[in-house]
Amino acid sequence: MVKRMNKKAVSPLIATVLLIAFAVALGAIVMNWGRTYIGDTQDFAREGSEGLVTCSSSVDLELKILKSSVDFEGGDEVQEVNLSLENKGGLDLPQFIVKLFDDNSGEGVAILYNQTFKKHRTKKFSFNNENSNDSLMIDDVDNIKNITRITTIPFIEIEGVDDPIGCENRENIAKASDDDINYVDIS
Numbered sequence: 001m002v003k004r005m006n007k008k009a010v011s012p013l014i015a016t017v018l019l020i021a022f023a024v025a026l027g028a029i030v031m032n033w034g035r036t037y038i039g040d041t042q043d044f045a046r047e048g049s050e051g052l053v054t055c056s057s058s059v060d061l062e063l064k065i066l067k068s069s070v071d072f073e074g075g076d077e078v079q080e081v082n083l084s085l086e087n088k089g090g091l092d093l094p095q096f097i098v099k100l101f102d103d104n105s106g107e108g109v110a111i112l113y114n115q116t117f118k119k120h121r122t123k124k125f126s127f128n129n130e131n132s133n134d135s136l137m138i139d140d141v142d143n144i145k146n147i148t149r150i151t152t153i154p155f156i157e158i159e160g161v162d163d164p165i166g167c168e169n170r171e172n173i174a175k176a177s178d179d180d181i182n183y184v185d186i187s
Contacts, residue, residue, distance in 0.1 A: 047161050055167035059154050060089040061096070063172040066124070081147050083174065086122040093117040093154045094164045100127060101149040117154075150174045 010018075066082040081100075087093060094116055101108040117123065127147065152172045155164035 047158060047165070051156065051158050051161075051165040051167070052169065054091070054156055054158065055154075055165075055170050058090045059093070059156060059167050059170045060087075061093075061152055061154050061170065061172050062086040062088055063150065063152050063174045065150065065174050081127045081150065082124065083127075083150060084122055084124050085117075085152060087117050087119050087154075089154075090119055091156055092119050094157050095155045097153045097155075097166075098125065098127075099151045099153070100147050101151070102146050103148040104146060148175065 062085070064084045064086075066084055085096075085098075095112060095114045096117060097110050097112050099108055099110045150173075154167045154170055156167060157164050
């Protein structure tokens with residue numbers, strides 16, 4: 001006696017239709033992800049290239065060390081640096097960074113200015129490593145003993161971009177050589 005099994009399998013036609021539907025759905029998901037990824041990459045590249053072109057063509061800062069002096073008050077060394085920063089470019093800068101370095105120790109400190117720097121204007125700054133009312137105090141006094149190099153990095157605003165973009169390609173560097181520093185003993 002032969003037993004017959006009453007199990008039914010999925011027909012080959014239905015299996016083929018299911019496989020095609022699965023492949024189409026998976027393809028649609030991958031294509032949607034790819035479209036989003038490509039769009040984000042294009043926006044990032046556009047912002048970067050637009051910022052680079054704008055920085056190169058419209059940003060021109062001139063940094064000058066006006067005076068650098070080292071005073072000895074009761075055995076403590078106090079360094080004061082006066083500098084001038086002129087915005088010669090065609091854009092107002094929403095913010096910029098001034099970095100002070102001690103190349104001997106490898107230490108540095110960055111100061112972010114969130115004040116708009118109008119085009120064709122000059123700002124003068126005084127930095128020292130002592131607390132003074134007319135100067136900006138360097139926060140990391142222990143790290144900065146001798147300011148040997150000062151750099152500035154301007155920032156610009158690009159339409160459609162939320163945060164200002166730094167113009168690293170327009171960084172200014174001023175070095176304080178021994179000829180620029182006046183040593184004064186006021187003890």
